[in-house]
Amino acid sequence: MHHIVENQRNFFNTNTTKNLQFRLTQLDKLYSVLKNNEQALYDAIYKDFKKSEFDTYTSELALIFHDIKDAKRNIYKWARRKKVRTNLMNFPGKSYIIKEPLGVCLVIGAWNYPYQLSLSPVVAALAAGNTVILKPSELPAHSSKVMATLINKTFDPKILKVVEGGVPETTELLEQDFDKIFFTGSTRVGRIVYEAAAKNLTPVTLELGGKSPAFITKDCNLKITVKRLVWAKFLNAGQTCIAPDYVFVEKAIEQNFMEAIKAEIEKEQFAFENNNYVQIINDKNFERLEKMIVPDKVAYGGSTNAPERYIQPTILHKVTFNDPSMQEEIFGPILPVLSYTTLQEAIERSRQLPKPLSAYIFTGSKKNREEVLQQLSFGGGAVNDAVMHISNPKLPFGGVGHSGIGSYHGKAGFDGFSHKKSILHRATWLELPLKYFPHSASKLKWIKRLMKLQ
Structure with a gap:
């Protein structure tokens, strides 16, 4: 597990994933491998718990395909630098926010919708420019296996890798140092994931449940x-x-x-x-x-x-x-x-x-x-x-309190796997002396006046 994570980190540090065209290529690749192997996906999930082709398409694959298309359509807009107002105290200057990928991400999927709840977060993570390790639920074993087979033969493991297994494998994964952990499952297991993430101060999105x-x-x-x-x-x-x-x-x-x-x-x-x-x-x-x-x-x-x-x-x-x-x-x-x-x-x-x-x-x-x-x-x-x-996809999906932390879908998913880097860019043609030594009553008076104008 440590080797897989380190390989992904080394690749991420090349800055390749920050290129938007590179991200679009990965999304196209994911779409193609799922679309070209729909029957294998239908067969696998039916073996797990008799889910029909109709329900698998409408409640799982259709949502994933839509997420991919939505991300491709909006990725330039979502990733764009956002200009914000610069206050008077920082005149002359400009301010903006840069969205950057977090890094190496772990996605832990759930068993009840094994494709959609595993791959929709992966779409968001790839669109945001991260590398991803996906750990599907082991309960629908055939669904887990088909995802691992299709994805691992299609993607460079430095970009996207599926790791199968149960509690021991998940425990070992959680011992690694990730830049983001996304978990879908029960509140009980969510607490375990949250506790493991806290050891490395890793940000989490927890999609849990409750009595709705x-x-x-x-x-x-x-x-x-x-x-x-x-x-x-x-x-x-x-x-x-x-x-x-x-x-x-x-x-x-x-x-x-x-x-x-x-x-x-x-x-x-x-x-x-x-x-x-x-x-x-x-x-x-x-x-x-x-x-x-x-x-x-x-x-x-x-x-x-x-x-x-x-x-x-x-x-x-x-x-x-x-x-x-x-x-x-x-x-x-x-x-x-x-x-x-x-x-x-x-x-x-x-x-x-x-x-x-x-x-x-x-x-x-x-x-x-x-x-x-x-x-x-x-x-x-x-x-x-x-x-x-x-x-x-315009509605962020997520819980509150015991039902979860954070949200995803559409832009919310992209933002959930991104860091907003705040930048103040000052000009050099003017510099007011108010903040510098020596301090004086006159300077303080002017600072108070300026603060009122903010």
Whole structure:
């Protein structure tokens, strides 16, 4: 690991990556190797947890391709020196900010979207002019292997290298001195990464998770609300960091909501053979999720099949904060439904939990919308939709508090892998004597006057 990092550092120090055309070449190379090997990517991820070609393209590859195109289209603008105003105290002069790459970066991907959550940060890092070591999650072993095979045979390891492995390999990587670490995963592991980074004062972006709520008010468009909510929750069998984790529905429409959501799930016919559902990633997660299904709280679903790692889309009703499903992030196809009388009550109860990565409000009322957006702290979210905010590269994506540090996507990703170097450029044709010795009451008086004009 040390040898890989040092080779990348030596290459970075040649300043080759600061050339924008060089960066564009690397982005083109990444796009081509993924585009030319789409079928291999589809086959690998299906072997891991039966993810269909449709879902793999729409929720993974399409987003990566868009990130690459977005970076190529905007790289000159994002990298441009930014002029800023120079204050009177520094007259005559000019001021500007230079964006420069951080250096050697480590990207640790997540298992639930093994391509998108590994390669989108890589796109941002390469666009910003860094070298990158990618450590994909070992849980989807076939997906990890295909990324390693394709990338390592295409890229010079001094620029981009995939390192496979589990905890021992990740631990050894974290012992190295990086210029940036980008991690996507659980809050528990995020703490370990953060602690390791702190030893070298390495900046981090942590994309974590949390219990993301969805609030549903009586004045929502119930038909559209349920349609969008069911899609967002059961996409990837609920194994999505920004999936609605639980629902707060207004009591006035509680019964109508329950009937509508059951009907929508029936209509969608989630199943492996319909190519719109996936397996739980492994036995450990299957067993964890199965324990959350309390039989007397099941309003819909609840069936499981351990050998197939299948859990039927499940709705839990009349749930309390003491139930197993409310004790941790679910990360599976189980949706607890709670009710409320006033929206303020629901917001206050949600605030008892750590700040989530996302939150959603389904309402036709501006007052209700603003109540949630202003009072609840969360990473990002949507009004009258769920999950789809991740598809807009103009919106920085990231958490707050326990749900993460920093953000990426589009320009935010480029900035996250860049250092903003501030420069004051002074002219030499004029020099006021005010700051120099000897000090005097008169000089101080003039300095105070000038400060008031700033």
